[in-house]
Amino acid sequence: MIPTPQAKLCGVGLRAPHHHEWATRRPTCAVLEIHAENYFASGGAIPALLADLRRDYPLSIHGVGLGLGSSAPMDTVHLQQLKALVTRYEPTRVSEHLAWSTYNGMHHNDLLPLPYTDESLMHMVSRVTQLQDYLQRPVLIENLSSYVGFEDSTLNECEFLAALAARSGCSILLDINNLYINACNHGFDPKKFFDALHKTPVDEIHLAGHTIEIIGEIPMRLDTHGSAVCESVWQLYREALQHFGPTLTIIEWDTDLPALEVLLKEAECAEKITLESYANAN
Amino acid sequence: MPTLINIQRAFSEVILCTTVPNGPMLVYHHNYRANFRSALALEFPVIETLVGKHCFTVLAQQYQTQHPSRSGDLHHIGEQFSSFLAQEYQHSPYAYFADVAVLEWAWQECLIAPDTLAVDPTALTACASERLPKVRLQLQPSLRLVNSKWPVVTIWETNRSDSSPTGLIELALGAEWALIYRTLGGAALRRCSAAEHAFLIALKAQAELESAVADAYAIDAAFNLGRLLEELFRDALITEVYAGVSPLGSGTKNT
Numbered sequence: 001m002i003p004t005p006q007a008k009l010c011g012v013g014l015r016a017p018h019h020h021e022w023a024t025r026r027p028t029c030a031v032l033e034i035h036a037e038n039y040f041a042s043g044g045a046i047p048a049l050l051a052d053l054r055r056d057y058p059l060s061i062h063g064v065g066l067g068l069g070s071s072a073p074m075d076t077v078h079l080q081q082l083k084a085l086v087t088r089y090e091p092t093r094v095s096e097h098l099a100w101s102t103y104n105g106m107h108h109n110d111l112l113p114l115p116y117t118d119e120s121l122m123h124m125v126s127r128v129t130q131l132q133d134y135l136q137r138p139v140l141i142e143n144l145s146s147y148v149g150f151e152d153s154t155l156n157e158c159e160f161l162a163a164l165a166a167r168s169g170c171s172i173l174l175d176i177n178n179l180y181i182n183a184c185n186h187g188f189d190p191k192k193f194f195d196a197l198h199k200t201p202v203d204e205i206h207l208a209g210h211t212i213e214i215i216g217e218i219p220m221r222l223d224t225h226g227s228a229v230c231e232s233v234w235q236l237y238r239e240a241l242q243h244f245g246p247t248l249t250i251i252e253w254d255t256d257l258p259a260l261e262v263l264l265k266e267a268e269c270a271e272k273i274t275l276e277s278y279a280n281a282n
Numbered sequence: 283m284p285t286l287i288n289i290q291r292a293f294s295e296v297i298l299c300t301t302v303p304n305g306p307m308l309v310y311h312h313n314y315r316a317n318f319r320s321a322l323a324l325e326f327p328v329i330e331t332l333v334g335k336h337c338f339t340v341l342a343q344q345y346q347t348q349h350p351s352r353s354g355d356l357h358h359i360g361e362q363f364s365s366f367l368a369q370e371y372q373h374s375p376y377a378y379f380a381d382v383a384v385l386e387w388a389w390q391e392c393l394i395a396p397d398t399l400a401v402d403p404t405a406l407t408a409c410a411s412e413r414l415p416k417v418r419l420q421l422q423p424s425l426r427l428v429n430s431k432w433p434v435v436t437i438w439e440t441n442r443s444d445s446s447p448t449g450l451i452e453l454a455l456g457a458e459w460a461l462i463y464r465t466l467g468g469a470a471l472r473r474c475s476a477a478e479h480a481f482l483i484a485l486k487a488q489a490e491l492e493s494a495v496a497d498a499y500a501i502d503a504a505f506n507l508g509r510l511l512e513e514l515f516r517d518a519l520i521t522e523v524y525a526g527v528s529p530l531g532s533g534t535k536n537t
Contacts, residue, residue: 041357042396044393103291104294107352108297110317115286
């Protein structure tokens with residue numbers, strides 16, 4: 001269904017320092033995104049707050065700790081906790097990453113890049129299928145920001161994502177900031193990414209800020225989620241909307257968190273671009 | 283072509299290696315330590331204040347080497363931090379750090395423990411007086427009890443991020459006891475006496491009321507049972523009252 005201009009599509013990440021303000025002010029927002037692992041607790045004030053907010057806001061539950069691409073078996077306790085969360089809060093979207101995170105029983109608690117090979121693809125298809133079967137609902141898989149590539153990769157990331165979506169039935173969470181970072185760090189044209197995904201469902205978009213640091217004498221863009229969305233990413237977002245149409249969009253901000261008002265203004269900006277995109281398409 | 287598992291093994295080895303890599307792998311090497319440190323600092327803010335940011339970073343790295351994360355949920359990583367600190371600072375003037383960490387971890391556990399409905403005092407007062415000695419009281423699963431031979435409650439209260447340190451604390455102040463319990467918005471700490479602590483420890487171990495009271499009186503003949511029970515009911519800390527001699531769970535529930 002093509003959303004009408006009246007249907008707001010842009011939201012922000014719900015983060016702990018803003019909990020009180022959300023609880024008391026209830027600002028207008030199309031959707032709240034939560035990081036699943038921060039709400040696994042079965043009792044206490046946090047689940048109570050989320051249940052309260054859920055009455056007024058749709059939720060998008062975004063997992064960051066499952067490590068779907070890990071060669072190690074999936075953590076069944078983690079899966080159970082995720083399912084309990086999904087069952088309790090009935091989110092509009094459930095998503096995870098195209099990443100791995102565990103090896104030999106140790107969890108790196110980071111989103112680590114996969115080589116894009118046939119073996120990895122089969123592995124991810126199997127894992128995403130397992131996740132969807134367990135949750136009994138489709139999930140979205142997010143493209144990753146990465147700082148290294150693998151010589152053994154036989155596909156690029158967008159080909160990998162398109163094949164993953166086609167074979168598993170998942171849809172894509174397109175992080176425009178991640179795409180921009182990768183395009184700069186690895187040297188490719190991000191618009192080709194959109195072309196490669198033209199038959200793939202993109203059901204959510206993320207926007208965030210990043211920084212530039214010198215790593216080994218080379219300037220690299222790092223996915224810090226600690227600043228405003230930069231103009232280049234806004235521009236890429238405009239172009240993404242031309243390809244994929246109006247799409248649920250989340251502003252993510254996780255470090256050096258500013259006042260909630262700053263996040264809401266970023267969401268307003270995304271909303272304005274969405275409306276312009278809608279007007280242009282009609 | 284290397285298999286996926288071999289690529290992940292090689293990647294992990296670079297991340298875990300104490301030698302800092304050159305180039306982009308530096309980012310992952312750094313993230314592994316920084317993410318762990320940040321999560322640990324959120325769970326132990328007073329320890330971070332006490333040791334200082336730099337020292338906390340060093341401690342976090344040593345602790346991570348000994349007790350790496352095993353879960354995608356970083357909320358579990360602090361479980362063994364107090365025992366790590368106990369070993370690290372044994373025979374030092376800072377041996378009390380471990381007990382401060384016990385208190386901070388108890389606070390974290392209290393915040394996320396399951397919710398259970400409390401009973402009101404009539405659950406106890408309805409019980410025939412001759413049966414009271416054999417009554418067992420079940421406490422909120424979120425309730426945590428803390429005791430230390432050092433004044434850790436004073437140290438914790440003084441160094442919390444939302445209060446300003448108010449000068450030196452004399453360790454010779456001696457032992458302190460406290461209970462940490464769930465409130466509507468989070469958690470609260472209340473100091474208690476050694477006798478009250480012994481009484482609550484006994485209740486947690488599912489002792490009968492007469493046995494728990496005996497433990498308290500053995501420490502302090504002035505132990506005030508009525509006042510403590512009144513406070514426990516007022517703060518919604520009693521979730522079940524069982525009468526009779528049968529084990530907890532199969533007795534007569536007075537609710």
